[in-house]
Amino acid sequence: MKPPPRLAAALLGVSGLLISAVSARADYAVLRSGARLHVKGYEVKGDRVVLSVPGGSVEIAATELIDVEPEDLFPAPPPANVDFGVRYANLIHAAALKHGVDEKLIARVIAAESNFDAKAVSPKRALGLMQLLPATAARYAVKNVFDPAQNIDGGTHYLKDLLAKYRGNLPLALAAYNAGPDMVERYGGIPPFPETQNYVRQITSKLSIEAGN
Numbered sequence: 609m610k611p612p613p614r615l616a617a618a619l620l621g622v623s624g625l626l627i628s629a630v631s632a633r634a635d636y637a638v639l640r641s642g643a644r645l646h647v648k649g650y651e652v653k654g655d656r657v658v659l660s661v662p663g664g665s666v667e668i669a670a671t672e673l674i675d676v677e678p679e680d681l682f683p684a685p686p687p688a689n690v691d692f693g694v695r696y697a698n699l700i701h702a703a704a705l706k707h708g709v710d711e712k713l714i715a716r717v718i719a720a721e722s723n724f725d726a727k728a729v730s731p732k733r734a735l736g737l738m739q740l741l742p743a744t745a746a747r748y749a750v751k752n753v754f755d756p757a758q759n760i761d762g763g764t765h766y767l768k769d770l771l772a773k774y775r776g777n778l779p780l781a782l783a784a785y786n787a788g789p790d791m792v793e794r795y796g797g798i799p800p801f802p803e804t805q806n807y808v809r810q811i812t813s814k815l816s817i818e819a820g821n
Contacts, residue, residue, distance in 0.1 A: 646662060647660060652754075655729045656670060657669075669729075696718070699760045703760045703764035706761070706764070707764045708768060714763075717763070717767065722737050722739055724737065735759075736756075737756055738759050740759060740762055740766070748762035767781065770789070779808050786808070
């Protein structure tokens with residue numbers, strides 16, 4: 609499977625595996641060390657990623673990845689203090705328009721879920737900016753969870769469906785996004801989990817402040 613542009617990818621300590629450019633088209637895995645590795649494809653296996661390279665493959669932790677870029681594209685890495693909310697603003701705006709979800713809500717969910725880390729992988733195998741589980745990603749046709757555009761679109765669509773399910777009740781929709789709809793139904797409301805309760809409180813309070821309430 610050929611990796612699309614903007615897959616988060618970095619690889620520590622493998623600069624010796626760099627392959628010189630060949631005539632066939634290939635993409636570059638951008639390594640955290642600053643080196644770039646020719647790759648022909650990738651496969652996500654839980655919290656690991658297998659990169660296909662000329663002559664074999666390399667398996668690494670997904671958290672060690674930064675990007676995969678077309679071989680003819682070498683943008684400068686973002687500065688350490690980059691505002692990723694601004695970086696993904698266009699994608700958030702597009703998803704908000706497409707699905708009718710407040711873009712400030714989308715941004716707040718991303719901030720709470722991954723802190724705008726497109727390569728984030730949780731212990732529960734939630735992946736990417738909006739921390740989609742594999743089953744959720746498949747349900748919303750997200751083929752590459754580490755692609756910001758696909759991840760934001762899929763996560764926003766999921767938020768839209770949860771808001772519809774709970775008739776616009778934002779706290780319940782957020783609780784379901786964090787803990788799952790089954791837990792919301794089991795407890796008849798926000799589950800008594802500190803993580804979920806803090807998650808809902810954090811997002812709703814920040815949205816309220818931004819709205820000037």
